[in-house]
Amino acid sequence: MKHLFFCFILLSSQLCVGAEYISEQDFISQSFTNSPTMKSIWLKGDRQEVAKEMLGHRYPALRLRYWMDGTKSAWIMNEIGKEKPITIGVTIEGDKIERVSILAYRESRGGEIRHPFFTEQFVGAGLKPNADLANPVDGIAGATLSVRAVTNISRFALYLSESTASEFAIGQVSH
Amino acid sequence: MLFRRERHPKNSQLVRKTHRITGVIVAAMLLIVSSTGIILNHAEDIDLDGYVPGFLAGIYFSPSDQVNGYVANEHYFFVLSEELYVDSTRVRYCGSDLGGVARFEYGYQILCDGSILWLDMDLNVVDWLTEAAGLPGQLQSIVSFKDDVLVSDGDKTYLVDIEVPAFKVVDVSPPKSGTIQIPAEVLMEESVSWHKLILDFHSGRVFGTVGKYASDLLALAFILMAITGLMIWTRRI
Structure with a gap:
């Protein structure tokens, strides 16, 4: 009976896939002390070229919503790991990552990327001149593509954050 | 021997x-x-x-295979294996819940997995609105209504301004948008390599x-x- 119970628990844990871990609303509200402003950024021309370099493909939308309060911004993007999109939230303070969260994971394997031991590696990371993350990110066996997806989205979010900040600086905000 | x-x-x-x-x-x-x-x-x-031509792909389908979806401006919108297709082109992940399609001035609004997907007239993804962007929760249907788009959660009906975005409660009960059976030849295209x-x-x-x-x-x-x-x-x- 004990063995049966153990097998049931084990099987249940294996079948718990395709989960939403945190809602987008909760991610936004947890990322800001004050109520942020929702903005949007057009992803055309150079930005799509950068997306191609960082993600390996064009970002699959022409416009992206993000949330901002002062120098802090929050970005929610979907990126395919192996077959299904992973919903990833990235909060950026200034030019450094403050928080990375996996909001929804739909692949059958590799869901370990949601755990803090992985996502905390991104905290404090900025973009190096060669567009790599300044922080080294350790991979997870069996979740290589998911790790890559989170890393690439973090880089792209940093790029977009810098891009919007520079637009603000020269007064050419396009939203 | x-x-x-x-x-x-x-x-x-x-x-x-x-x-x-x-x-x-x-x-x-x-x-x-x-x-x-x-x-x-x-x-x-x-x-x-x-992909093989539709007539060859047809050998994989039986008349009992049936997929329901929506039609707007002569385009078929349907979900197969949790992916949204427009005609025979895969657009993006949609989960299993396709709530409807509404044509409007700047393209199409699709209620997909509780979110609104905005496609332009060339069927490019423009935007993707979720509850974090102010979208009301538990939406069940979306319809074109005159020049506007209405969404409903079964209780309230909202007028959609997707550009802002804003969702204003209106005193209208939106007409139900019925599904249609997607023609087999649409399903067959680009389905078999x-x-x-x-x-x-x-x-x-x-x-x-x-x-x-x-x-x-x-x-x-x-x-x-x-x-x-x-x-x-x-x-x-």
Whole structure:
């Protein structure tokens, strides 16, 4: 009976896939002390070229919503790991990552990327001149593509954050 | 040597006849198996990722296969394997819940997995609105209403301004948008790759269960031919 119970628990844990871990609303509200402003950024021309370099493909939308309060911004993007999109939230303070969260994971394997031991590696990371993350990110066996997806989205979010900040600086905000 | 000991004209004739008839029967199948085998052997060098024409893909579908979706501006919108398709083109992940499609001035708004997906007239994804962007929760339907788009959660109806975005409660009960059965030819397009078709021809599975057992019979025929051929050869030596 004990063995049966153990097998049931084990099987249940294996079948718990395709989960939403945190809602987008909760991610936004947890990322800001004050109520942020929702903005949007057009992803055309150079930005799509950068997306191609960082993600390996064009970002699959022409416009992206993000949330901002002062120098802090929050970005929610979907990126395919192996077959299904992973919903990833990235909060950026200034030019450094403050928080990375996996909001929804739909692949059958590799869901370990949601755990803090992985996502905390991104905290404090900025973009190096060669567009790599300044922080080294350790991979997870069996979740290589998911790790890559989170890393690439973090880089792209940093790029977009810098891009919007520079637009603000020269007064050419396009939203 | 084994067969020389009991040489018998009648037996010899039977063996030759069996060998000949079996050879004729399996010849056509052998051509298919051999040619598809050569192609599969070089699959990496040949681009087999393209899709077969709809009439060939049709052999994989039965009349009982039925997918429901929506039609707007002569485009078919439907979900297969949690992916949203417009006509035969995969657009993006949609989960299992396609709530409807509304055409508006700047394209289409699609209620997909509780979110609104905005496609422009060229069917490019413009935007993706979720509850974090202010979208009301538990939405069940979306419809075009005059020049506007309405969404409903079954209790309240909201007028959508997707640009802001804003969702204003209105005192209108939106008409239900009914689903339609997606025509088989739309489903068939871009659904079967050349690699799959050739592999299934090679294995016989393209003909379903019958093909599977026909492949078994073919294999048995090869064995029979090998035995009868060996018998003929040994008698001649």
